[in-house]
Amino acid sequence: MKKIIYSILLIGNVLLFTGCTDDKPIFIADLSSESIAFTNDFASEYVLSKETKNNIADRLIWDASILGVNTDYEVQAATDESFTKVVSLGVTKKTNMTVLVSQLLDLADQLGLDEDPKTTNSDGKLNNSGVVYFRVKSKIGNGGAGTEEIISTVQMINIRLIEKVATSTACNPIWVVGDAIKNVGWNFTLNTKCELEVQRVKISFLKGKFRFFTAENDWATGLNYEYYKGKGYTIDSRLISEGSGDYNFVFDGTPGIYELVVDSTKKTIVLNPSGPLWVVGDATPGGWNFSGGETQIVEINPDIWQATFAFSAGVFRFFESQGVWDTNNNYKHYADAGYVIDSKFQNDGSGDANFKFVGTPGTYTVTINAIDKTIKLN
Structure with missing residues (x-):
């Protein structure tokens, strides 16, 4: 069979095709001047939050590979510049791809970043920011012998998680003290949970008296029945005033477990009986x-x-x-x-x-x- 040899030489962008025996051409690409590079402008910092995880963080754009017949491009990311652990963000035949906030959040997880303002790095700085890296990979060739990869220059970007600032409760817990409280008595062992302007606590009530205190073990901070009545509170009918002395609250209901709710916005004190x-x-x-x-x-x-x-x-x-x-x-x-x-x-x-x-x-x-x-x- 006649042998055919093809040779094409382009000066500048060098491309060499060589055909050979048995009418089966072989494709060989010279990569000496071929490259891919990002062409979009990157932000100085990408601010991330889980609430916006479905949003687009950026659209990556790169120039087209002019050599070869394989035009698939893979966008890759890593948490180190050497790409020790490659994360594929997707493959496309286009010269652009969107990157979602969720994908950057995954990289942030790999870096060990978090939203907690209390956590820090070993140097004492907040543990919510870091650097990740992107690149684009393509191939020159038809997948057979002589096929080689083109990898773009690495692009470094800065990411930062929005710190979760604790919401102010707008109130402090109060202590519930008295012989009307089972297993508590006149000891500072039971306090409310404070939710904005609402105080809540589960109490096993006995027949007896109690009052509130704004500071632990400080008897001078007591808030009795007359204090709340004077502030215009509507008080549950199962709670009555002692009527003299310290003007304590008196529990006058059926002994059992209740949720005590003090709402300073509605100005109410309510007892919700326990249910099975x-x-x-x-x-x-x-x-x-x-x-x-x-x-x-x-x-x-x-x-x-x-x-x-x-x-x-x-x-x-x-x-x-x-x-x-x-x-x-x-x-x-x-x-x-x-x-x-x-x-x-x-x-x-x-x-x-x-x-x-x-x-x-x-x-x-x-x-x-x-x-x-x-x-x-x-």
Whole structure:
């Protein structure tokens, strides 16, 4: 068979094609003058937040490769200039590609950056900014012998996460002290949780007296019934004034667990009685219905619910209100809240994310502890 040799030489941009034997041409590219480079203007700093993760951070643009037949371009990123660990941001035949904030956030995670203003680097500086690197890779050739890669010069960019500034609560906790408080008495061991202008605390009330204090162990900071009445507060009818002396609050309701809520915006003091959780499902004695046979889990101490009943193979979930079907207290609810859940329970994987009992059928005591964030089965 006749041999054919092709030779093309371009001065400046050097390109050499050589055909050879058996009518099967071979493509060879000389890369000595070929290059790719970014042509867009980069910001001096890219400010990132998880709230804007779906936004476009920038559009990368580069000049086209003029050699070869393979026109695929891959945009790559890394957290070091040597590209020790390459992250592919995508492949395109175009000469541009958008980069999302979410992709920069992934790189920020690799750098160990975070939004917490309390964390710092080893040098004491805030741990929310760093440098990442970009490049574009293409190929000259048709994928066969002689194919070689072109890699652009590396572009360095600065990224910074927006620090999460703690929202001011606009109030300080207050202490609840008195013999009307079970396991507290006249000791400074129980304080409210402050949410903006609202104070909340779970209390196991006994018949007796109590008052509030704005500072721990400081008896001079007491706030009694007459103080709130004088400020125009509407006070729950189960709380009355002592009428003399220290003018303490007197609990005059049915002893039990209540949520005490002091709202300084609405100017109200309210007691919300504790309610049970209802257990419904085919793993429990009452099955899947609210017919009166369902099991109640009672709040035995503030934020601790407990009940003993028989479990069988099946699924269930907890309900806050009898007869109201919701998924507020399913397996996912507690797992997402950081609870450590007994291994005899699993997520059933359904849309309702029920609890699935996978232990040996029998009678158990289940305890939900919202203080320690645990669900135990004994």
